Amino acid sequence: MDVPADDDPFEEQRARTANPMRRLFAEYGRDRSGLFGIGVVASLLARMLDLLPPLLLGVAVDAIFLDEGPFALPLVPQAWLPTDPEAQFWLIVGIVLFSFLGGAGLHWVRNWGWNRFAQYVQHAIRTDTYDAMQRLNMTFFADKQTGEMMSVLSNDVNRLERFLNDGLNAAFRLGVMVVGIAALLLWMNPQLAVVALLPVPLIAVFTYRFVDTIQPKYAEVRSTVGQVNSRLENNLGGIQVIKTSNTEGYEADRVEEVSGDYFDANWDAIETRIKFFPGLRVLAGIGFALTFTIGGLWVFRGEGPWIFTGTLRPGEFVSFILYTQRFIWPMAQFGQIINMYQRAYASAARIFGLMDETAGIDESPDAEELVVADGRVEYDDVTFGYEDEPILDGVSFTAEGGDTLALVGPTGAGKSTALKLLLRMYDVDGGAIRVDGTDVRDVTLASLRDAIGYVSQETFLFYGTVRENITYGTFDASDEDVRAAAEAAEAHEFVSNLPDGYDTMVGERGVKLSGGQRQRLAIARAMLKDPDILILDEATSDVDTETEMLIQRSLDRLTADRTTFVIAHRLSTVKDADTIVVLDDGEVAERGTHEDLLAADGLYASLWGVQAGEIDDLPEEFVERATRRGARTDVDGGELPSSSTAGSGDADD
Template sequence: MEDIAWDDDDPFEKQRANTDDPMRRLFGVYGRPNLLPMSIGIVASVLARLLDLLPPIMLGLAIDAVFRDEQSFSLWLVPDAWIPADPAMQFWLVIGIIAGAFAFGAIFHWVRNWGFNAFAQRIQHDVRTDTYDTMQRLNMDFFADKQTGELMSVLSNDVNRLERFLNDGLNSVFRLGVMVLGIGGVLLYYNWQLAIIALLPVPLIALFTYRFIETIQPKYARVRSAVGTVNSRLENNLGGIQVIKSSNTEPYESERVDDVSGEYLDANWDAIETRIKFFPALRLLAGIGFVVTFIVGGLWVFTGSAPGPLTGELTVGTFVVFILFTQRFIWPMAQFGQIINMYQRAHASAERIFGLMDEPDRLPVAPDATPLEIREGTVEYDDVTFGYDEDTAEPTVQNVDFTVDGGDTLALVGPTGAGKSTVLKLLLRLYDVDEGAIRIDGQDLREVTLPSLRRHIGYVGQDTFLFYGTVRENITYGTFDADESAIVEAAKAAEAHEFIANLPDGYGTMVGERGVKLSGGQRQRLSIARAVLKDPSILVLDEATSDVDTETEMLIQRSLDRLTADRTTFAIAHRLSTIKDADTIVVLEGGRIVERGTHEELLANGDLYAHLWGVQAGEIDELPEEFIERAAERQARTEADDD
């Protein structure tokens, strides 16, 4: 088997390697509940193909018994008393049987297609929804290592490939199996000696097919990996099309797409070359059986005696049946190669799908977890330490320790990369702490159910995301049963109602992909309205006003002041003027708390917070040289981490 070291670039290599017999699992887990339509399809397929065998058999019988009168007219399982003696009536009986075989065969073919299509479509639906459900429940660490296009490739291309095999491939397995066994049985019944000659290529075809499987399997795995890479590149570029255009980098991006597409071309062409060599060779082997059968049978009929070591007689009708069936036998044997080709593609896809399904959730769920109950809304960070990468010596946040009383507002400030957003992601339990604990009203986050935790927290992030849909649908996302008056009140609280009312369709206006039809400030206000409508016990504002102008910020801040008056609030802001009225301000640097207090107390300290305030006040010349040097070092570390 060829070397497959290229799989090192497959984002699902580890998942695929841990998947054991994915096709058996596919049928065991998803096929078993859908046995009825598949069983109907199998029975109909067998009956349809058996009926397909009747016309050549009846033609051979008509030639020998009706036209040439070389044998008596008899039918399997039919008493001779039921068969008419008149040749003309026998002729019409043959026509009637052939016509009936075509008519009933068409009905069974329809039933067969219905059964296999229903089986495949239901499994496709179940696999896709289960894969997505598993994917969305995984920890954020998983998504940090995967691109959207790669995940879309699994949900779309791989799942669709399974459906094609379950419909076309599985359908063909039974259809061709009946044809091969049926034809082989009929040929052996009519003349076992000539049948052996006709079936001689079968062992060679089986060996040739086995070698094809060994060769093509790693090549299809490489193709699946390349498809994911292409999808990721295209998804990434289309998502950043505005940056590409504004940066005038279209030629650069075209070259990058050309590179990944070229890798896919090479991988796919490698598989295609193997496939297009296999099928003609398979047809050639199957054709040898037809040619040899025609020669031996033709000489047998032509000379009237058995050639070589063969014995007995061969009638013209039997010879015609052999020729017709041997010709039909070639096609099914060649089609088995297509089925195996389809199976290998499905196997590679099933490995990725079940590998993804088996990805462990890195957020352990306590077996005795209970719903979170909010009484006061007191949040306690107890000596919390966390790092995104276990191999990194320095954690992202270290020994973070503070308590926020219910109804108070705590602001997190500090330079870029200080760990502010990470601290709040731990509160949402997007990640688990490595050391220490976070408690809400004394309840450890690891001991409460995730849905109840996140139901009590409203989050407004700096990277505002809107779903494709209407303004109303985006505001009510997560609070789907809200009435119109509540929606309008939430929009007013976020200073969004006025601009929404001026949109073409008001709250029914489509916002476009990711809210592209709205400005950054408008998107941010809709995100705030979404959090307001949720009416959470704890509110998290991560740069919630970063994309609005100063005037709009003032209006939003006024609304947020009303909103945060009776609930525990966490706020991150680079514009320190927006958080100067917080009950407590915690200053982070390098993942550690270096200061804490009120705005006035921190200014009086004259340390990091006072210097950051001085920067925003435009007092650059009055900053100490030490602060400027530390800022340069922090910037250098941040850029190194980004690289």
């Protein structure tokens, strides 16, 4: 489903985030304060050295070249200074050379400290954001697209790093320059310094107006970046459907549309920015021209013009002009820093808003580790719905330890949802689910999910080798264990025929393997885990008959001596289950063995008749209900979390 162009998917999270930049430094800067301090101290010392050459140039002009004043250096006793003009000249040269060499070394230290600090913060905030994101419940992922979340993890985190590395570094550097130069100007000639400082209040007001205008524009830019990423990720993931549907032109138009939204939002921000910076330069230029005019007249006439009094030597004027230029242009550059800050602020608000998102699945502080003894699973009057859409209503059934219980029923009956509640992908709205008498909400999530193996219809393989995918979740398994699991899953033979055997790369999402091969690797993964409870969600629905036979053989081994839940539309795969529970419209319609349910001649018998090809013998009521269910699924199905967004399989089953 497309995200409207004017809708920020993280607007709610962003709006409730207070002081994101202050929080950034409080939570992530404090642990690396040493690196921050190195950058600050080195920057301070480097800027102090940078301020020496203009001052020394003025002293040299007045005392050495024009002989219009004493040879004196700030903070240096007069007795330490030479009296010979040539010696004074070489002292000035030595100090200037030292200031450049020392400044170069300090600039390297400064950049090392700032860059190291920024990289550590970037790494920490990205990993923490990802960890917080992956712990959210599936409802959150149902409302967000992958590209939007990737935009936060990549673009927004990188923007913070750029601000910490470049913007913050520049802000401190320019701050030192402005304060240091202002102090020197006031020390050299307070009257002319007032003229040089006149643009500062105007620049401050101008900058404040810019910040107030640009902030919402950058928030819109961040939103449209997420929409572009989502569209591109969605299309690249569905490239096969696009090609087979011959819809390249249609999708190109959709990409052009979201890219156009980004263009408009970004250009709106750019227009504001490019008007702001020239305005700052005009203000700075006026201040510089005014200072040059008054100072020049002062030197030219030998006395202060208009209301100005005292004298101004040529060397002092040269130093003053050089400092004024260094002072005014940094003031203009603060606009660039404010620009970077606003971008970083918008990104930080999205990041912390996401990190503060409630997980939805709360773990009790008193939660204990789940220890499965018999493996008895009980659903007791379970009720659940997605937002305002009821899915399960008063569902009760029990799977005895070691038994196989099958859930069947029409599409949308709630089969997959019922078993996701066992895994606590969601929590029940009413009732309880118990394992060996213990409510699943009273045990730790890690121990609950560690005790349950899950094999879904849509097998997901990670980019990596066959071995890495089989051992996923059981990372310490030996090669012998991996091979044994593959053999039990009827996978070893085809894996051995792959170019690099177990070290063969499977490609992104396992695209280099067939559906049946991917399914058998998923079963091998579950066998290696050796769970106490097993969930098989349509594990053979998308394979041919021959492959189904191989997979079914491996499933028979996997389900032996453990409690197993099987979801199936193909009823032939579950007819030997110990108990079959038929769900219809979120309620238990029937339960019993295959033979019992056929004899009852109810919904199960009608479903069996459909698969046996006995369509003409079906009750008219069954056909009418199927028609109504199909219409309801078409309308309502899209409101439920889908596998493409949330990785949740057939959520409306």
